[in-house]
Amino acid sequence: MSATSLVVMGVSGAGKTTVARELAERLGWPMAEGDEFHPESNIAKMESGDPLTDDDRAPWLRSLRDWISERAADGQSTVVTCSALKRSYRDILGGAAARVRFVHLSGSREVIGGRIAARSGHFMPPSLLDSQFGDLEPLRPDEDGVTVDVAATPEQIVQTALNELELPA
Numbered sequence: 001m002s003a004t005s006l007v008v009m010g011v012s013g014a015g016k017t018t019v020a021r022e023l024a025e026r027l028g029w030p031m032a033e034g035d036e037f038h039p040e041s042n043i044a045k046m047e048s049g050d051p052l053t054d055d056d057r058a059p060w061l062r063s064l065r066d067w068i069s070e071r072a073a074d075g076q077s078t079v080v081t082c083s084a085l086k087r088s089y090r091d092i093l094g095g096a097a098a099r100v101r102f103v104h105l106s107g108s109r110e111v112i113g114g115r116i117a118a119r120s121g122h123f124m125p126p127s128l129l130d131s132q133f134g135d136l137e138p139l140r141p142d143e144d145g146v147t148v149d150v151a152a153t154p155e156q157i158v159q160t161a162l163n164e165l166e167l168p169a
Helices: 016-027 040-047 054-073 087-093 109-118 126-135 154-164
Strands: 004-009 031-033 078-081 099-106 145-149
Touching (some): 004 016, 016 031, 016 099, 031 054, 040 054, 087 099, 145 154
Parallel strands (some): 004 078
């Protein structure tokens, strides 16, 4: 397995897209925005303030896993954004035909809540942040990845992740 996929994970508002874009640029790898893989029914549910269930997330996670595998089949490494809040979700992604590594963007409710309140044009309402923190299972020592505090600048977060994962960029 020569391809690697970095999954930039964390609750909504943690900065997944910003960090993933920078990682993809620094590494020269294509990036997929996980939110774009949600079916319309998931988006409608979140927009109405209803948290997704494991059953809602399963097809979404499988489609991300398959996107990673399709690129890996061509020897292409990738960067993907995905909340990947639970170990079981990360296990689905880890079933891809690539080495799947996680960059967990971790921060306090106050910091992340402030970011969500300040952004516009996203289907995820601030009211769902508590459910996301409730579902969040931090990376365990046996999982391939790193946890980085979102209090740092995006550039610092990216550099820390690259250093800790020993990835040249």
